[in-house]
Amino acid sequence: MSDFCTQADAMLAQLIAWRRDFHQHPELGFQETRTSSIVAGHLNDLGIEVQQGVGRTGVVGIVDGAGDGPTVLLRFDMDALPIQEISDAPYRSQHAGVMHACGHDGHTAIGLGVATLLSRQRQRLFGRVKLIFQPAEEGLGGAMAMIQDGVLQQPAPDYAFGLHLWNQLAFGQVAIQAGPLLAAADEFSLTIIGRGSHGAMPHEGIDAVVVAAQVVMALQTIVSRLVDPTETAVLTIGTIHGGQAFNVLAGDVTMTGTVRTFDANIRQQVWQGIETLVHGICQAYGATFALQQAGCAAPATVNDPRATATMRQAAQALADATQVTPIKPLMIAEDMSEFLQRVPGCFALLGAGPHPHPHHNAGFDFDERALPVGVALLCETAALVLSQPVNPG
Numbered sequence: 001m002s003d004f005c006t007q008a009d010a011m012l013a014q015l016i017a018w019r020r021d022f023h024q025h026p027e028l029g030f031q032e033t034r035t036s037s038i039v040a041g042h043l044n045d046l047g048i049e050v051q052q053g054v055g056r057t058g059v060v061g062i063v064d065g066a067g068d069g070p071t072v073l074l075r076f077d078m079d080a081l082p083i084q085e086i087s088d089a090p091y092r093s094q095h096a097g098v099m100h101a102c103g104h105d106g107h108t109a110i111g112l113g114v115a116t117l118l119s120r121q122r123q124r125l126f127g128r129v130k131l132i133f134q135p136a137e138e139g140l141g142g143a144m145a146m147i148q149d150g151v152l153q154q155p156a157p158d159y160a161f162g163l164h165l166w167n168q169l170a171f172g173q174v175a176i177q178a179g180p181l182l183a184a185a186d187e188f189s190l191t192i193i194g195r196g197s198h199g200a201m202p203h204e205g206i207d208a209v210v211v212a213a214q215v216v217m218a219l220q221t222i223v224s225r226l227v228d229p230t231e232t233a234v235l236t237i238g239t240i241h242g243g244q245a246f247n248v249l250a251g252d253v254t255m256t257g258t259v260r261t262f263d264a265n266i267r268q269q270v271w272q273g274i275e276t277l278v279h280g281i282c283q284a285y286g287a288t289f290a291l292q293q294a295g296c297a298a299p300a301t302v303n304d305p306r307a308t309a310t311m312r313q314a315a316q317a318l319a320d321a322t323q324v325t326p327i328k329p330l331m332i333a334e335d336m337s338e339f340l341q342r343v344p345g346c347f348a349l350l351g352a353g354p355h356p357h358p359h360h361n362a363g364f365d366f367d368e369r370a371l372p373v374g375v376a377l378l379c380e381t382a383a384l385v386l387s388q389p390v391n392p393g
Helices: 003-010 012-024 033-045 104-120 142-148 208-226 264-285 305-317 336-340 370-385
Strands: 049-054 058-064 067-077 126-134 159-170 173-175 179-182 184-193 233-242 252-261 288-298 301-303 345-353
Touching: 003 012, 003 104, 003 370, 012 033, 012 104, 012 370, 033 049, 033 058, 033 104, 033 126, 058 104, 058 142, 067 104, 067 336, 067 370, 104 126, 104 159, 104 370, 126 142, 142 336, 159 173, 159 305, 159 336, 159 370, 179 345, 184 208, 184 264, 208 233, 208 252, 208 264, 233 264, 252 264, 264 288, 301 305, 301 336, 301 345, 305 345, 305 370, 336 345, 345 370
Parallel strands: 067 126, 067 159, 159 345
Antiparallel strands: 049 058, 058 126, 173 345, 179 301, 184 252, 184 288, 233 252
16 A cells, blocks of 8 residues: 555544635635635645745645656645535534535645645655645636646646545545546527517517527527537526516527537537527527627546556555546536646546535535545655656666
8 A cells, every 4th residue: 555545544634624624614716815824824834835826816835856857736626615505514614605515625635635745755756746726616717817827837837637526436436537527618698689569469579588488499409419429518508587577578588508518629519509590590580699608617627648547556556545437527617627728637536425415515515534545646646757857867
């Protein structure tokens, strides 16, 4: 068994204490001032070079090794969600309407554990580890904010690794696989523009509700009839709003939705399909429309084969602590993908279940025994990459 596994297991009580403290004091994206202060303070105590305020509330720490070598980026997200927690746990959220419902409190605790162990093992490392504590992963663009602030420079990382506690995998399992793991997530807003009139005289207006109903149903045929059935895509309308009175034809209806894809060509095909179908339906009814892409919350998370092989090797070195388990790619999104688009790397899903409440649920929690496993896995991965000097002898 890896000595990182033994050392991480010995930290279990501390990891749980960190995690529960963060859980009691959750902070939304770009508001993680308390969390980032605790992180920076711990890194400073370890003698790690620290930079604060990267991407507004992000923290970066550099662990320098004993000699020259590559730079390994390890990323941990810190933000919570705007959800009112429903829990009897003694460590439940103390902030009304905010909770850690996705495990980021655990990720931050894992990051502090990784920093602790790697700082003790500097003599084993040839190169450096760049610890990234990221704000605002939950759809607010925290990764891009850090990238725009230069987090991928001075030094530029050669590899990037991260993980996510995942309740759909049982404790002891880990998904580490090359290729697409998580989807790109696009958001859009679509307004159907008709002409209002009295509900008893519909011929004098253009009913935006009727047009919108046709549009919603037609959009579902993009995935079922335009996309190759061997490919994967999701198109979901999440909200629809229109009308002001029971006896008035709505002059406009606005809907919002999301498109999820793994492949850039399929993504473009879906967007072209949306434009074509909406244009045709509106033209048939005499309506017009305004389609706005609200932006891509995150591109697809795609793991590099070589980096994935390294992380799998690290998992195997942990002996009984992890069992590498295949998983079908998921249509959820993660902005770790912003780093992986620019740096070869691997993002893993670490089993922390089973638990009766899923991610983003008001009753969410996870098996805290997964915390030292996450610490050991990332430490072992970094150590494998940084195990040999650039110019030995």
